[in-house]
Amino acid sequence: MRATMGPTAAIAGIAPGVQSHGIWTGRRQLFVRFAAEAETAVLYTSAMLARHLERTAVASTLHSISLSGRDPLASADLIVETFAQWKTSIPVMLDCDGQRPEVIDQVTHSVSMVQITPDVVDGPASERALRTLASAVAAGLDHAVVLSPRDGATDGQMLRFVEQAHSAAPGTKIVIHPLMSPERSSLDARYATLLEQAMSIHHDTVLLMRIPGGVGTR
Numbered sequence: 001m002r003a004t005m006g007p008t009a010a011i012a013g014i015a016p017g018v019q020s021h022g023i024w025t026g027r028r029q030l031f032v033r034f035a036a037e038a039e040t041a042v043l044y045t046s047a048m049l050a051r052h053l054e055r056t057a058v059a060s061t062l063h064s065i066s067l068s069g070r071d072p073l074a075s076a077d078l079i080v081e082t083f084a085q086w087k088t089s090i091p092v093m094l095d096c097d098g099q100r101p102e103v104i105d106q107v108t109h110s111v112s113m114v115q116i117t118p119d120v121v122d123g124p125a126s127e128r129a130l131r132t133l134a135s136a137v138a139a140g141l142d143h144a145v146v147l148s149p150r151d152g153a154t155d156g157q158m159l160r161f162v163e164q165a166h167s168a169a170p171g172t173k174i175v176i177h178p179l180m181s182p183e184r185s186s187l188d189a190r191y192a193t194l195l196e197q198a199m200s201i202h203h204d205t206v207l208l209m210r211i212p213g214g215v216g217t218r
Contacts (some may be wrong), residue, residue, distance in 0.1 A: 006077075006078075009043070011034055012034070012036075012039050014032050017029065022117065027063040028062055029064050030062050030066070034070050035070060036070035054086050057090070065092045065093065066095055072095070073096050079107055093115055094115065101132040114141050114142070118161075122160070126164075130164050133145065143173075148179065176191070176198065177209070
């Protein structure tokens with residue numbers, strides 16, 4: 001009888017680097033980037049991933065681990081088994097688009113921070129992202145939201161999302177990344193106004209610049 005391997009996932013890369021976006025911008029993290037379709041990747045079992053993470057974490061000075069890339073929550077079973085086999089002393093961040101609210105309960109004991117970086121802030125996808133945020137709150141996990149005008153969102157849509165996020169998770173941290181034009185050397189005054197309006201809705205909102213070309217670019 002053949003032994004089963006258990007859950008597997010295609011992972012495009014595992015490497016230390018500097019986080020380029022979100023609540024831990026500028027932190028040195030160990031990135032585990034789950035692969036998109038047709039992306040070059042290695043198929044990992046939980047045992048393989050646990051060993052790889054342990055070896056790399058021992059050899060590096062790290063703030064935390066980032067589980068990111070394409071839909072990491074699609075591999076929730078692998079994440080759970082990996083961190084059941086290897087108990088890390090540093091925080092584990094799940095950076096996702098928030099489209100699987102029903103899976104958060106599975107990873108409660110495997111991650112410490114859920115960062116939601118929605119692809120859009122309007123429509124059904126944004127509603128699922130907000131449900132994921134609420135699920136993280138209910139699970140007792142740290143949580144954050146990352147918004148960026150580069151995704152095509154208007155200021156009005158972002159402020160509406162901030163209002164909804166505040167209702168779903170009054171204690172969340174919200175990061176807004178401004179879009180910088182190569183032709184400009186200073187920040188557009190639009191963002192000062194946007195930050196003021198956002199803070200009037202949800203006080204724990206911060207404006208942060210992305211780190212260009214960082215390993216953590218999503």
